[in-house]
Amino acid sequence: MTTAHRGLADVAEVRRLDEHDPVASMRDRFAVPVQSDGSDVIYLCGNSLGLLPLTATDYVNEVMDEWRRLGVAGHLQARTPWYSYHEVFREQGSRLVGAKPCEVVMMNSLTINLHLLLTSFYRPEGSRTKLLMEMPAFPSDIYCLQTHLQARGLCPEEHIIQVRPRQGSDVLDTGDILAAIEEAGDSLATIMMGGVNFLTGQVLDMAAIAEAGHRVGAMVGFDLAHAAGNVPLRLHDWNVDFGAWCSYKYLNAGPGAIAGAFVHERHATNTALPRLAGWWGNDPDTRFRMHLEDAFVPVPSADSWQTSNPPILSMAPLRASLDLFDAVGMESLRSRSLRLTRFLREQLEAVPNRRYRITTPQEAEAHGCQLSIAVDGDAQQAFETIESMGVVADFRPPNTIRVAPTPLYNTFEDCHRFAVLMGQSFGTLGT
Numbered sequence: 001m002t003t004a005h006r007g008l009a010d011v012a013e014v015r016r017l018d019e020h021d022p023v024a025s026m027r028d029r030f031a032v033p034v035q036s037d038g039s040d041v042i043y044l045c046g047n048s049l050g051l052l053p054l055t056a057t058d059y060v061n062e063v064m065d066e067w068r069r070l071g072v073a074g075h076l077q078a079r080t081p082w083y084s085y086h087e088v089f090r091e092q093g094s095r096l097v098g099a100k101p102c103e104v105v106m107m108n109s110l111t112i113n114l115h116l117l118l119t120s121f122y123r124p125e126g127s128r129t130k131l132l133m134e135m136p137a138f139p140s141d142i143y144c145l146q147t148h149l150q151a152r153g154l155c156p157e158e159h160i161i162q163v164r165p166r167q168g169s170d171v172l173d174t175g176d177i178l179a180a181i182e183e184a185g186d187s188l189a190t191i192m193m194g195g196v197n198f199l200t201g202q203v204l205d206m207a208a209i210a211e212a213g214h215r216v217g218a219m220v221g222f223d224l225a226h227a228a229g230n231v232p233l234r235l236h237d238w239n240v241d242f243g244a245w246c247s248y249k250y251l252n253a254g255p256g257a258i259a260g261a262f263v264h265e266r267h268a269t270n271t272a273l274p275r276l277a278g279w280w281g282n283d284p285d286t287r288f289r290m291h292l293e294d295a296f297v298p299v300p301s302a303d304s305w306q307t308s309n310p311p312i313l314s315m316a317p318l319r320a321s322l323d324l325f326d327a328v329g330m331e332s333l334r335s336r337s338l339r340l341t342r343f344l345r346e347q348l349e350a351v352p353n354r355r356y357r358i359t360t361p362q363e364a365e366a367h368g369c370q371l372s373i374a375v376d377g378d379a380q381q382a383f384e385t386i387e388s389m390g391v392v393a394d395f396r397p398p399n400t401i402r403v404a405p406t407p408l409y410n411t412f413e414d415c416h417r418f419a420v421l422m423g424q425s426f427g428t429l430g431t
């Protein structure tokens, strides 16, 4: 594509944006899939699966090599001993989500972490039994909350409060969330919401929700799947009680990668808090006394929510990605992200006679990388056409296309190329 389209930026201008952005792209540190003609795909799917950081292979190979050479001795003798491998993420993980090192642990998968954390932070008692969530929520969260209640003999229909967008609106109104919390009052045991909504990309006001929840005596936690590595978080300062996230989206740690969990210091150090325990949550100094010690001694940190010994091979790639987050810094990444997403929105809105609208909020504090686009007509068919032209994005029935220019590896040119294809498929932009 070499020509400018009326209303959209011209290609030379877009390339200048890429050359002069104050925060340089790290694209050359990632494997970007290519099309059959050898050109890069327009990869806008970091909200689903982030790309491979090239050094991830080295971190994985290191583990494979040490396993080959050392066998079981790798637990203590590997360059990064497997026994304490999870500890390498403490500092980096805490920077990522705005926490203290004792508040963060990488473990398991996201939904499992939500279940483990709800065991500690959903403690229905007397008339305080309600759980508050948002709709639309990711299905796994819905199933998690419903079955968590059922497992305790409570009826989900009776005990779950759902806050929805108002009629005619795509996104949640913060005032409505706060009002629902206040209305639930002392019947509310726990709030569990997506910090960034999976469908619309809306960023919730987590600080305000935590404050409102605490005012009525509830625990407050967030599913941060679409937030971690996307928007700056200050979980400790916001006083959030618990949180969990996956690492395969914006954190680029690979399919099914190790997930993360946050437990606020005031709970992390409370060893009396009920939890589902396993040996890896036990004090590492006595962990190997095995049958000699049958009493669980929780480590006074988020580590004590670990149950099993962690999957080292699924942790290794995360190191590569977090190195890059550290090299750039979350604040710089966010500034680049805001420029990319604003540019993408402008380009999409410059398309003449477009048959779509962007449902993600426009205000900077209410969105991250992702833009969600609600399309008129046969959305699925048109999306498949765009895909065949080299776009990697995702489609959520009935009519939503989600795209996320991620600041580590996406460019202004990716945004422009995508907007042109949208203009040709869902507008009257010529080819």
Ligand SMILES: Cc1ncc(COP(=O)(O)O)c(C=O)c1O
Residues within 6 Å of the ligand: 109, 110, 111, 112, 138, 140, 141, 194, 198, 223, 225, 226, 246, 259
């Ligand atoms: C918001 C949200 N919650 C939960 C999940 C489920 O994650 P997992 O399969 O890692 O448990 C996802 C996966 O994409 C998600 O986006």
